[in-house]
Amino acid sequence: MGVREDEKDRIPSHPDVGTVTLQQVLEALVDPVRRKIVSALYAADDDLRCGTFDLPVSKSTATHHFHVLRDSGLIRQYYVGTSRMNTLRRKEIERRFPGLLAAVVGPGREV
Amino acid sequence: MGVREDEKDRIPSHPDVGTVTLQQVLEALVDPVRRKIVSALYAADDDLRCGTFDLPVSKSTATHHFHVLRDSGLIRQYYVGTSRMNTLRRKEIERRFPGLLAAVVGPGREV
DNA sequence: CCCTTAGTTCGGTCGCCATCAAACTTCGAT
DNA sequence: ATCGAAGTTTGATGGCGACCGAACTAAGGG
Numbered sequence: 681m682g683v684r685e686d687e688k689d690r691i692p693s694h695p696d697v698g699t700v701t702l703q704q705v706l707e708a709l710v711d712p713v714r715r716k717i718v719s720a721l722y723a724a725d726d727d728l729r730c731g732t733f734d735l736p737v738s739k740s741t742a743t744h745h746f747h748v749l750r751d752s753g754l755i756r757q758y759y760v761g762t763s764r765m766n767t768l769r770r771k772e773i774e775r776r777f778p779g780l781l782a783a784v785v786g787p788g789r790e791v
Numbered sequence: 792m793g794v795r796e797d798e799k800d801r802i803p804s805h806p807d808v809g810t811v812t813l814q815q816v817l818e819a820l821v822d823p824v825r826r827k828i829v830s831a832l833y834a835a836d837d838d839l840r841c842g843t844f845d846l847p848v849s850k851s852t853a854t855h856h857f858h859v860l861r862d863s864g865l866i867r868q869y870y871v872g873t874s875r876m877n878t879l880r881r882k883e884i885e886r887r888f889p890g891l892l893a894a895v896v897g898p899g900r901e902v
Numbered sequence: 903c904c905c906t907t908a909g910t911t912c913g914g915t916c917g918c919c920a921t922c923a924a925a926c927t928t929c930g931a932t
Numbered sequence: 933a934t935c936g937a938a939g940t941t942t943g944a945t946g947g948c949g950a951c952c953g954a955a956c957t958a959a960g961g962g
Contacts, residue, residue, distance in 0.1 A: 690928080701901065702895070702900060702901050703821075703823060706817070706820060706821045706895070707821055710814075710817045710821045711919095711920080712814060713920090715817075729938090730938075730939070731937090731938065737920080737921070737922090738922055738923080739938080739939065739940085740921080740922065740923075740924095740939090740940075740941080740942090741920065741921055741922070742939085743939065743940055743941085744919090744920075744921085745920090746939095747940095759928095759929090761928090761929060761930065761937095761938085762927095762928060762929045762930070762938045762939070763929095763937090763938065763939085764938080764939065764940095777894060778894065779890045779893060779894040780894040780895070782890060782894075783888060783889065783890040783891040783895075784813070784817070784891070784894075789813060790812065790813050801958080822949095822950080824950090840908090841908075841909070842908070842909085848950080848951070848952090849951070849952055849953080850908080850909065850910085851909090851910075851911080851912090851951080851952065851953075851954095852950065852951055852952070853909085854909065854910055854911085855949090855950075855951085856950090857909095858910095859949095870958095870959090872907095872908085872958095872959060872960070873906095873907060873908045873909070873958065873959045873960075874907090874908065874909085874959095875908080875909065875910095
């Protein structure tokens, strides 16, 4: 396992969740498109490719949303071939903002 | 007890929390000024006058924020003399969005 | 009755953010 | 070596929301 050395360069930097503010996370989660992404990851309990989300926006806008989610510490991204995989940073977020994910994208939450 | 009949007209309408969407509540809570208001009400566990919040904005802007909070079902307002009192609709919100208030404005949350 | 206190309403400005199309990159497959 | 698939980057646009000041209203006190 492990990522090939030359893959690393394509992986954008991820923040330490400890440095992320509540303001940042809320700003990320307030957008319905981004909340749909996080909801899907939360429900799937598995990594998902960017293409699998069926978002109501163009690809460039989707890229923007993934970028915001990454910067806010909510997701981690890595490449598999030409696909970008997304991981919900569940445990880290839960430790820093207990109960937040469940309250916002947990089961039974409306879209 | 009870509110005088002619007081009623000065009280703006409050939505049924059941009809409020998660989107609305998140949009209300994403603003730091509004979150400061809700945090104070949450911590005080009592009704507070509009003037007691020490907000970093003008009075007209503060009015705007209280209006948004009212429309989102987070607070209830009523008059006492020339003062407007604010009540956090804690139980109703908790029933509709379990864990949300605690996660966003609960004890230990950063500003 | 006048003044103060507390907050609202109105009109307008400004900045940010979601959005898109177009051109580009990178990989895998043919 | 070419093509298609997947996503990025860039530049531009549009709309919404936070903000303010000024004028206003409503209640209570002197």
